[in-house]
Amino acid sequence: MQTGKLTSEGDRRVVLVTGGARGIGLEIVRRFLADGYRVAFVATKAKHVDQALESLGRAEDRLYGQVTDITQQNEVSALVGRIRNRWGEITTLINNAGISPKRANQEVSWFVQMSPEEWVRVIDVNLTGPFGLIRLLAPSMVANGYGRIINVGSLAGRTVPLIAGPHYAASKAGLVGLTRAAARDLAPHGITVNCIAPGRVLSDLTGPADDAVNRSALWRIPVGRFGRAEEVAHVAAFLASPMAGFITGATIDITGGEFGA
Incomplete structure (x- = not known):
């Protein structure tokens, strides 16, 4: 029963982007504003929310940013x-917020170095947070017969994690499973649920191109360059559009050929 009754009213398209103040999230916010959505985004630091609002020009009545955990x-x-x-009502949810704690030397903690507290924090943000938002917003989407849910995963959740820590890899692998389960449950109600799995995309989370970790990762990418945040945003915009109504439960890899190479 995919009625799509809200898609014909562009001014009623409302998207919520978590982790929307920097990096991939900020580019997603920018793209959805350009596509005519009303965009709400959250981040954990007020300075990042303010910087994002300033960079986006505040967009009059179509942009709202807030500090939220x-x-x-x-x-x-x-x-x-x-x-x-x-x-x-929120018609589109983009679960983008994620953390990947590093040690002082920018290396990740492996099993013997990781505290249970660090493990729980990453799982809470990267996996339990998206679950809670889907659970909260699904009833209104079901009532309206329409919805788009997009989870931002990672290459680390798709293959052997060479850079990310075990908590990050586990959380992103779990996000793929959550996507499939939610897609199964919500498909009869006109709601699609998909996952985007970026590879090495330059952002605040991954650091600059000349970072030692990034330099060592470049050789594994068949296209010979790092991804750009706006390339991830383009895929999110497509999955949120009416054109993607027959795509659900999928994970779209944006890795420059690294996954499966």
């Missing part, structure tokens, strides 16, 4: 309530 259900519920009061 997606692991805190009361904060998330309050956020969704504010968005609904401002614009109505």
